[in-house]
Amino acid sequence: MSGHSKWNNIKRKKEKTDGAKAKVFTKIGRELAVAVKEGGGPDPNSNSKLKDCIAKAKAANVPNDNIDRIIKKAAGDGDDTKYENITYxxxxxxxxxxxxxxLTDNRNRTAGDVRHYFDKFGGNLGTTGCVSFMFASKGVIIIEKEGLEEDKVMEDCLEAGASDFQADEDVFEIYTEPEDFSGVRDDLEKKGYEFVSAEVEMVPNTYSTLTEEESITKMQRLLDALEDNDDVQNVWHNWDNPDSDDQE
Incomplete structure (x- = not known):
């Protein structure tokens, strides 16, 4: 399983400008609000969806005050915006x-935007299921290597129930089955580990490379356009671009 694409994504997120960081906070805030409303209330102990979102928010360095404020607002009557999950x-x-x-409050707007990006940058929007069979849903936990002993980390991860463990150049990559993700993450958290990233992702079964400069540029611009859209929460893809630290 290739992992460097994932780490490039994380590095990019860590190096973002304050403006882009605010956009990331906004997107995670929207996920938190939806988790409160749809997952069963503001208590993460009884709302596993919210608990996962809080862990994701903390890994993205969203301040605790922001998290608490979003949860309280979503639990009250102050925000009646209805969002729906749509995957393209x-x-x-x-x-x-x-x-x-x-996550959108206007599916026509979002569908139009997403279709426009694909058309503009040399791609095309397909039907539901056209590429998802090429991915597997997996829990992915990223831990920075610095100061940690590989054998000890691997032992702790496998003991916690991880299905796969890999050491990259800068990080340890831990993979779990989706249903085991929360338990593995909580177990590692109790052991004192801090995460660069922790969430359930769509991981490609195989990766594809691009060799023509024009295609590489268009692919990057497509990812940038999608990432900059406030309605887009996550973008998963099977582009393997090992020469770039600037990949989505």
């Missing part, structure tokens, strides 16, 4: 598989 699937340049997960 399509192809980037040269058939790169792309999955776009959105």
């Amino acid at each position: 699937e399509g192809y980037g340049p040269n058939g790169i598989a792309v999955i776009v997960e959105t």
Whole structure:
């Protein structure tokens, strides 16, 4: 299982400007609000969806005050915005598989935007299921290597129930089955580990490369456009671009 694409994504998120960081906070805030309303209330002990969102928010360095404020607002009557989860699937340049997960209060606006991005940058939006079979849903936990002993981390992860463990250049990558993710994460948290990232992701079964400069540029611009859209929560793809630290 290739992992460097994931780490490039994390590095990019860590190096974002304050403006882009605010956008990330806004998107995670929207996820938190939906988790409160749809997952069963503001208590993470009885709302596993919210608990997972809080862990994701903390890994993205969202301040605790922000998290608490969003949860309180969503639990009260102050925000009656209705969001729905819509997932789009399509192809980037040269058939790169792309999955776009959105939370939107206006499906027509979001569908129009997503279709426009694919058309503009050499791809095409497909039908539901056209590329998702090329991905597997997995819990992915990223821990920075610095100061940690690999054998000890691997032992702790496998003991916690992880299905796969890999050491990359800068990080440890821990994979779990989706249903085991929360338990593994909680167990590692109790052991004192801090996470660069922790969430359930769509992981490609195989990766594809692009060799033409024009296709690489268009693919990057497609990912940038999707990422900049406030309705887009996650973008998963099977583009393997090992020469770039600037990949989504």
